[in-house]
Amino acid sequence: MTKRKLFILAGAAVLLLLLIVARYRKPASAQQDGMVQLTVVPFEIKGGWGYKVMMDNKPYIYQDVIPGVAGNRAFHSKEDAQRVGNLVLEKMMQHKLPAVTLAELTEMQVAGIQ
Amino acid sequence: MRYLKGYSLLLVASLMACSKSSTTTDKIGNWIKRSEFEGVGRSAAASFVIDNKAYVGTGYDGENRLQDFWVYDVDLNQWTQKAALPGVGRSGAVGMAMAGKGYVGTGYDGLNKLSDFYQYDPASNTWARKADFAGTARYGAVSFALNDKGYIATGYDGNWLKDNWRYDPASNAWTQVQSLTSGKRQDGNAFVIGNKAYVCMGTANGTYVSDFYAFDGGTETWTALRAIDNVSDQSYDDNYNFKGSGAAAFAMRGLGYIATGTKTGLSTAVWEYNPGTDLWVQKTDFEGAARNGATGFTVKDRGFVVLGTSSSQPFDNMFEFDPTAPYNQYD
Secondary structure: OHHHHHHHHHHHHHHHHHHHHHHHOOOOOOOOOOEEEEEEEEEEEOOEEEEEEEEOOEEEEEEOOOOEOOOOOOEOOHHHHHHHHHHHHHHHHOOOOOOOOHHHHHHOOOOOOO | OHHHHHHHHHHHHHHHHHHHHHHOOOOOEEEEEHHHOOOOOOEOOEEEEEOOEEEEEOOEOOOOEEOOEEEEEOOOOEEEEEEOOOOOOEEOOEEEEEOOEEEEEEEEOOOOEEEEEEEEEOOOOEEEEEOOOOOOOEEOOEEEEEOOEEEEEEEEOOOEEEEEEEEEOOOOEEEEEOOOOOOOEEOOEEEEEOOEEEEEOOEEOOEEOOOEEEEEOOOOEEEEEOOOOOOOOOOOOOOOOOOOEOOEEEEEOOEEEEEOOEOOOEOOOEEEEEOOOOEEEEEOOOOOOOOEOOEEEEEOOEEEEEOOEOOOOEOOOEEEEOOOOOOOOOO
């Protein structure tokens, strides 16, 4: 009985260790010389959502309003902010300007954009 | 058997925890070579500064003429995309700020020279079309604001120009004022110190212009200053070698600065103008790559040079110039 308990405990400990390693291990494409990491992070603002495009963990683009359109409106949902942020990141990866147009927002059916 | 059950339950639970942590992450990420990162990079952008924030937009990315507009926070080194200019995408437009509003007009869409003119309200993040520029449609003009009035001077409309026009935001009207006496040009620079705008640099007829003028906002007249070339018999200008086009200009702490641009080739040179002595001195070279069509601006009496392009690549990077600090290549 105590042997079993010990075995379970040991198994749990090993799993926990594996989990910790998996969680904190750097991604496979770890930092290389001359490489920068771009990441999209949504955040809550003014009763809505915005996104940050992080470059090496510092915000390069801080988007607290829907980009490219008139007015100071935030995104209605986190999902919309994330989707548009992802579009911006993809553009940067393709060496395109990170600017978003009204046509793109309409096509993506971003809430509040006609 | 019991321990096996417990073990497998634990395994399932841990797997679930694992998959949960990866599906709820808000991030998507990717890696890009720093040398290939262009960001909002472009040349020949229009810019203005309101409330210590620099607004930069339009320009040319090597492929398209642009409509997008961004605000740049110099303290946080981050960009926010604002409402796009409602007019066509363009390069070589001018920008200026008067009475808390930004203005952008003229430029080139790749086919046509432009004369449309727009006002930007930073509070509402909206653009409104204003009275068209009353001079000929043009690009590569210079602009400046004095006493909350805007001026657009020089440029290229098919010919090189030296005329000067005043915009009054209160009446939404243009008035032609005194032209430069000589020194027609495009892609020149203007910087404002006190109540005077200084106009220099630029090109006309395939030659870099050395004529240098100051425009007084009170009397609305031009005064010729010493040429920015080694043309006199005196020694003060023996080292002057910075005439060129597509440079970035800014003014801070009572002095004017010209950085980068095209001379015989792309340049990193920085020259400082002292209006008290009417003399220029060369400063430490710009730290980034030599470039053309960069944008210069001043925020909180700090001078910045952003964007621009080399022969092929638009640049994203930003540099602050501290004219008094000793050079430090590591900062």
